[in-house]
Amino acid sequence: MPETAPPGNGDQETDQDATASYPTTARTLPARGRARASYDRELVHSVLDEAYVCHLGFVRDGAPVVLPTLFGRVGERLYVHGSTGSRPLREAGTADPGLPVCLTVTHVDGLVLARSAFHHSVNYRSVVVHGTAVTVTDPEERSLALDAIVDQAVPGRSRDSRPADAKELAATAVVRLDLDELSAKVRTGGPNEEPEDLSLPYWAGVVPLARGYGAPVASDDLDPAVPLPHYLASL
Template sequence: MTDNDPTEPTTERTRVRRAADRGRYDTETVHSILDDEQVAHVGFVVDGSPVVIPMLYGRDGGDLWLHGSVASRLVRRLSEGVEVCVEVTIVDAYVMARSAFHHSMNYRSVVVFGTAELVTDDDEKLHGLRAITDHLAPGRWDEVRGPDRRELRQTAVLRLRIDEVSAKVRGHGVVDDEEDLGLDVWAGLVPIARTLGAPVPDGDLAPDVVMSPSIVALVESSGN
């Protein structure tokens, strides 16, 4: 994104056309959606056919970080500098209307286009892996054993600039046709939230190991 105008896309293919009023192009909206979700849906083309895989990711400034095993066919393909489309979506509510036609969802989604770049410098790789690990639970990276040389060699780290990007947000109530408002059908929103349960300690955990601050904070921040 070259500026912070929430109403103008940087390229034509990122322009939200259907329900154009739902389009958002400002950095703040894009980053907040990326920061609220953990799984990205990464699309790329293999032999002319589309492939979509779910991947963990991290964000650091204007960079989106992905990683995977260097032995993975798909990560190898991504490493060769192919175009990707990364989509991230959070569903906030079911929109239950009086008519089938007006059923919908409240959601926040981001779509990033670009070419994922293979990171080869070890310090940069560690930087990306920190972003991915801390995206799961802020502060986690500093609590755990970092990658050794063998693990680092086995891990491919990819960086995607968050430049060609758009967000789409639906965040309002039911929109039914005027003539349906009197129907004897319940209509409204059913809110959806992702909630975290009580952490389950690994069976091999020594009895005196206390829960890490990052995990405590993560569970607390989810409202549980």
């Protein structure tokens, strides 16, 4: 779950502590909005840990492909799983040294409505990770990764469900992406208006957005004697 809150103002450059920041590279330095970029390790982790769906981009037959998928973070590594028949996961195991990928995570925190259509925007927190995805073959690391992916969505769930059996594990591929080359971007605050637009008679401001959980709905075939787990009741 999130380890820290985002900075107070996404329109100002975040102070970086070199001992707690990821390095800046040509690929992680934004062409636009550099003041919103951050390489702070705690911020990056907080954005990743609040999500459980990422978008995995790669090149297939010379054309870009982006797939939404579940992921989990363990320390400085991200794990993605899927069917062994999945082409990107298969290529990650056959390519040397692996499959070049770009993984992204985004939270939209608000709709920013300006007096002019041009200055409409969104408040957001995002992370973009560049690297090489490699197949995980070590049984212990695979087990750790699969538990992490389950717990990323519902913390504590991996200990409260049947582990995958040998047949299921044989049908599941797991890839690892190290957190080496990445950046975060954050925008907060209201609209950036042109001075001459301030007197226009149009509403301006922010419509906050928040992710929420509904009340858990039991499966139709669940034994009524099985109680609702505490980790679901506390969501």
